[in-house]
Amino acid sequence: MINYTAKSISEGKVVGWFQGKMEWGPRALGNRSILGDPRREDMKDILNLKIKRRESFRPFAPSILRNKVNEWFEEDDEVPFMMKVFQIKKEKRELIPAVTHIDGSGRLQTVDKNNKKYFKLIEAFYDLTGVPIVLNTSFNENEPVVCNPEEALNCFLRTKMDILVLEETIIKEALLVSGVALTSLILSIFIIRLVANVFIIAAFLFAILVPPAWLYVQRSQGLEVDQSLLFIGSALFAFFIAVCTVPLWPLSTIMQWTGKKEGKKIKKLEEKLDKTSTNRERIPPRFDGDFR
Secondary structure (H helix, E strand, O other), X not given: OHHHHHHHHHOOOOEEEEOOOOOOOOOOOOOEEEEEOOOOOOHHHHHHHHHHOOOOOOOOEEEEEHHHHHHHEOOOOXXXXXXXXXXXXXXXXXXXXXXXXXXXEEOOEEEOXXXXXXXXXXXXXXXXXXXXXXXXXXXXXXXXXXXXXXXXXXXXXXXXXXXXXXOOEEEEHHHHHHHHHHHHHHHHHHHHHHHHHHHHHHHHHHHHHOOOHHHEEEOOOOOEEEOOHHHHHHHHHHHHHHHHOOOOHHHHHHHHXXXXXXXXXXXXXHHHHHOOOOOOOOOOOOOOOOOO
């Protein structure tokens, strides 16, 4: 999970990062954060376009490994709560433009092993890119910082985040796309069935109104009658009923089963996190709990 998330950030993905207890204070410190690649000059614009929608001059913060501060900033000090602004070394500024303010400063957060997962994530990003920094901003859109899994998921679904990391669970935008694809598949099946039904009805009517010569036989009285129409008509009607009434219960059953399974995962995770999260009043959910 750590390596996958670090790789996703290095590829320019916007990641919602929800882990453990919620921070208490004015800054998101790696438990309720939205993370991005500080090397991308356009990352500020991407975040503002997808989620934040705030003024372009407002900088985003760098979270940096504590033991690398002296290599990237003019001062070397512990800043675990993101409450100080240091000058970034001149030779490093162009390497991390997304977190470098117009005056060359950065409002940094130093990260040590007290926050194990966040530290490991930045460490994994450093191993991939050579940069011991990730862009960190609070996990919210225009509302207060998300507190519980429901709020995190609501924010993810409302915005254009690429990935949501909910403890050990990774929710990707591809899952939403696959849901759209599945809906398109079902609609396609309905359309195909509709066209097939129209064709069958037309064939059935044609067989009755314009019966071909081979359907006729001669009886002893010399009258021309249609003995096979009843059989052919019955067969077409049975086929028509079969096509019209083919149920979609296999697909619906699979969707319901998958939705309930994912819903149970979120429920268990929420119960687990309720023990560690704050008692802030919960926002009513804006999605169907079983993900149908």
